[in-house]
Amino acid sequence: MLNIIPWDAVFILINLIVLYIIMRKVLIKPINNIINERRTVIESGLEKAAASESNAKALEKEWREKLSKAGAESENIIETAKETARGEYDKLVAEANTEAARILRDARKSIEDERNSAMQGIRSQVASLAVDAAKKVLESSDLSDINDSIYEKFLTGSGDGNESESK
Amino acid sequence: MDIGAVITEELEVEVLFNIPLFGGIPVTETVVVMWIVMAVMAAGGFLLTRGLKIENCSKRQLIVEAAYTKIYGFFRDLVGEKGEAFVPYLVIMIIFIGISNIFGIFGVKPPTKDVTLTGVMAVMSIVIIQIAGIKAKKTKGWLRSFASPTPIVLPINILELGIKPLSLCMRLFGNVLGAFVVMKLIEAVVPVILPSVVSLYFDFFDGFIQAYVFTFLTALYIQEAVE
Numbered sequence: 067m068l069n070i071i072p073w074d075a076v077f078i079l080i081n082l083i084v085l086y087i088i089m090r091k092v093l094i095k096p097i098n099n100i101i102n103e104r105r106t107v108i109e110s111g112l113e114k115a116a117a118s119e120s121n122a123k124a125l126e127k128e129w130r131e132k133l134s135k136a137g138a139e140s141e142n143i144i145e146t147a148k149e150t151a152r153g154e155y156d157k158l159v160a161e162a163n164t165e166a167a168r169i170l171r172d173a174r175k176s177i178e179d180e181r182n183s184a185m186q187g188i189r190s191q192v193a194s195l196a197v198d199a200a201k202k203v204l205e206s207s208d209l210s211d212i213n214d215s216i217y218e219k220f221l222t223g224s225g226d227g228n229e230s231e232s233k
Numbered sequence: 234m235d236i237g238a239v240i241t242e243e244l245e246v247e248v249l250f251n252i253p254l255f256g257g258i259p260v261t262e263t264v265v266v267m268w269i270v271m272a273v274m275a276a277g278g279f280l281l282t283r284g285l286k287i288e289n290c291s292k293r294q295l296i297v298e299a300a301y302t303k304i305y306g307f308f309r310d311l312v313g314e315k316g317e318a319f320v321p322y323l324v325i326m327i328i329f330i331g332i333s334n335i336f337g338i339f340g341v342k343p344p345t346k347d348v349t350l351t352g353v354m355a356v357m358s359i360v361i362i363q364i365a366g367i368k369a370k371k372t373k374g375w376l377r378s379f380a381s382p383t384p385i386v387l388p389i390n391i392l393e394l395g396i397k398p399l400s401l402c403m404r405l406f407g408n409v410l411g412a413f414v415v416m417k418l419i420e421a422v423v424p425v426i427l428p429s430v431v432s433l434y435f436d437f438f439d440g441f442i443q444a445y446v447f448t449f450l451t452a453l454y455i456q457e458a459v460e
């Protein structure tokens with residue numbers, strides 16, 4: 067009833083082995099390869115992403131530190147600038163004050179000098195005028211023996227009086 | 234109609250031609266249909282795996298990859314980590330048996346209807362199961378596994394070496410033969426419409442179920458052997 071032909075079994079065995087080899091090469095290998103390739107691509111991509119993320123985090127930390135430092139530093143700079151400016155201001159004001167005082171003093175002094183020299187001029191002129199006037203009076207009334215120095219004395223005395231009045 | 238005659242006729246394996254070597258090597262229908270199945274599988278595999286890409290996969294590639302991953306994962310879970318090397322064999326076997334079983338719809342005799350084929354496949358399976366066991370446990374451990382859990386079961390374990398392939402062989406052969414005979418009978422009684430409907434069950438459903446059962450059991454035996 068069941069006719070088993072030995073050659074049949076041999077052929078079938080060979081066929082099955084050949085089929086296994088062919089299908090491994092044609093179907094299993096390409097699909098496995100592509101799946102493995104994709105896995106490595108994805109894994110390396112994930113690794114890269116993780117690396118760049120940690121890198122970014124480190125950078126962010128660094129920047130945060132820098133920023134907080136920069137805030138403190140800027141405050142510091144502003145403080146010192148204010149300090150310097152205040153010092154400079156005070157110095158300038160003091161300088162200006164002394165300068166102004168000096169100018170005032172100089173001005174006063176030069177006014178004094180001016181007045182003194184003017185006084186001197188006026189004095190001598192008044193003296194010569196008085197002498198002239200006296201001469202003219204003497205020419206007319208012959209009082210030539212009256213000495214110039216007397217007028218001079220008189221005038222100096224009256225000048226002193228003026229001076230003391232003006233003070 | 235004599236059912237006995239039909240079955241006897243279907244059990245016969247026709248010799249299609251003889252290779253004129255060593256006094257004539259008979260080439261049976263089973264072998265020729267197997268060649269066709271192999272050609273179909275090789276061509277299909279080649280066409281399906283052409284131009285595979287890592288990114289921007291075509292729909293064809295997505296389907297192929299999804300199906301392959303699914304089947305591979307199924308057997309991988311069954312045989313366990315140690316038996317992973319045998320997963321490709323199981324994947325190829327389930328495809329081969331599945332396609333062979335539905336070859337009856339093309340009017341040829343499905344090769345799995347030949348007890349020689351199922352017998353050879355069952356023997357191959359039991360050999361691979363033993364290889365898996367030797368690989369996983371070394372020869373000493375493999376020999377000892379026959380006497381586990383207690384030495385009393387030793388004869389039963391040895392018997393299993395014959396029983397396992399016999400049951401694998403006969404289950405597949407019987408189912409396919411039965412389906413084929415039933416289909417022939419239905420075709421003889423009602424030649425139109427009904428056969429196409431019933432063939433959905435007998436050829437496709439039963440065919441795939443038997444392919445599944447054969448490889449599923451082989452996977453279970455491998456898992457048992459490597460554990």
